[in-house]
Amino acid sequence: MRETGAGPRVLLRRLREMMAEAMEPQERLDRIVREIAQNMVAEVCSLYILRADSVLELYATEGLNPNAVHLAQLRLGQGLVGSIAASARPLNLSDAQKHPAFAYLPETGEEAYHSFLGVPVLRAGRTLGVLVVQNRTQRHYREDEEEALETVAMVIAEMIATGDLARLTRPGIELDLSRSVNLKGLPFNDGVGLGHVVLHEPRIVVTNLFNEDSDQELERLDEALSSLRLSIDDMLSRRDVAFEGEHRAVLEAYRMFANDRGWVRRLEEAVRNGLTAEAAVEKVQSDMRARMLHMTDPYLRERMSDFDDLANRLLRQLMGRGADALAEVMPKDAIVVARSMGAAELLDYPRERLRGLVLEDGAPTSHIVIVARAIGLPTVGQVKGAVSMSENGDAIIVDGEDGQVHLRPQGDIETAYAEKVRFRARRQKLYHELRAKPAQTKDGVPVELLMNAGLAVDLPQLADSGAAGIGLFRTELQFMVALTFPRVEAQERLYREVLVAADGKPVTFRTIDIGGDKVLPYFKGAQHEENPALGWRAIRLTLDRPGLLRTQIRALLKAAGGRELKLMLPMVTEVDEIRQARAIIDREVRHLSRFAHHLPTSLKLGAMIEVPALLWQLEELMQAVDFVSVGSNDLFQFVTATDRGNTRIAERFDPLGVPFLRLLRQIAQAGQAVHTPVTLCGELAGRPISAMALLGIGYRSISMAPASIGPVKAMLCELPLEALMERMEDALANHGAKTDIRAELTAFAREHDIPL
Ligand code: PEP
């Protein structure tokens, strides 16, 4: 490596000196480009910066016409410079004018130059500008020269990010870095959140860019890499990941990457060029992120993001702990932005400061989303690029109603949303006031409005929402957020906590409903299934693994000592499954009474109606149980052969259509005939219009997300039920197979001033 006169080290040293000197930003840029040109023996060096209006503006040049500075402009994607910015990839050409993308800007006088090397100015994967060197002769720039220019570009990216260049922009023009961006994702949990970005993996700010001694720095890098590898080996040998599974596969991939020669070589190269080890990691990570943003293949994206995680770990190693003292910088209105995160990690944030959640990944049924929903956090998922585009502290709006994220929103958007939030707050206040009112229709028919729950964090909602009890406690959630199977004591503790919080209100515990889309990473028995929704899940799984069911039943029986215990079995297909489950329950009861345990005062056993086969055994079913609960999510999915997680067909068939409503009515009538209580606990119960339909066909007990109780009760209080029942009877009569029930319901609501 050349050490005197030229070479990247010398260049970086000169840059450092220039950045330390007090001077006007334009002068600093002019000197930087001059220095680069000299150092790289190029006749031209130019810097283009990306503006918020997607124009690349020439900010400084050595060699081109100086009058073109701040005048020469290229659109993103236009010309060589525009292509580099758009693709975030360098271009190295010995005859630039022959390149199909070449665009001639007469004001610059660049026609005289043939060879061209341009690199994107990147920060955290985002393109902020383009740095170019050019030569008159046709030459090919070496790989190390390209690396050197990229290193310099990184230093310039920091200058842009620290706002150094803001003074050079003309009034009314903004740099891309501060551009407002609207990102579209999928609505995962309703609500609107206004606040400021908190990056879940805080971008570690590398302040020390230049190394004093490359050899010493290489040693530091090497040490950090070694301890990184050791820590991965260590994690791999831990007991809880020692078996095969998803965790292990991820860690194995990390181990492979940590030893990846290409990655390590690029890190070392950047250090040799004069960067500190941490700045080198940041540089290589930024290149990776840029590539990731342009990558559509999900497998490759996944691999790239493993590298990204690894780079973060390495940065922490190098900068020591404390580099991300989260709690201190946590704003009062935090909106957490993450690629993905574990459910437990979300609960580590102080709830009172959280206003929303934005995920690049995630599915509506992923654990993190279930928890976010449980704590009522507006959530948008599948927002590609959210992490790269955000900086800690940026203003941000999350609209969980329509899946929008507005980053650094403009004034008018902010005003519109502030109004939306006020409107929603007024509505909430209204619902709150309704809590004290009895849940009965306008014509005096009482209706039981219950809530769904699954974690201890849900419990305060019982009082807040005014629910009459818990109609569905999804016990599997405790299993899903845990790292290993919850022990019997932990299960008992949670169930007792629930019953204490319910304070005499009824609670229906559903035995664990795992399998299907609810996977437990630590559960060894599960195998890959072609059709998991139709597979080994819920009661099928627990009857095959009776130990699991027994443990849970024991925990429930103990927790409910001295109170009523209501138990419900998910995904029942044959009445005989109830008999088998009852045998296990009876055995546990006998066992506990033998040891003189305090038993529940009464035990009621129910079944969920989710599998269509039960519809032809309704009579026997109603006699075999104390109550039934319709799981409309699964029942609808199986009746209409429509995968409930598939967004493409989510709206295709209407649960408020004639066939499904007739079927639901049949269930309600079967219950009435033999006096077996019937309730419904799928998502259908939570929307005022569908709740209204359910009441109209005979349901008097429904269970929903706590946030839905208010809107449903507002509907209920204005509902003349008898009139509705007549109307529904007519609409569902034989001649009505094509009737648009939704339209009928909307018209009925309008006629009677019912808020939907
Ligand atoms: C249902 O299927 O409607 C139901 C309530 O159960 P889950 O949504 O937990 O599958």
Ligand code: MG
């Ligand atoms: Mg279900």
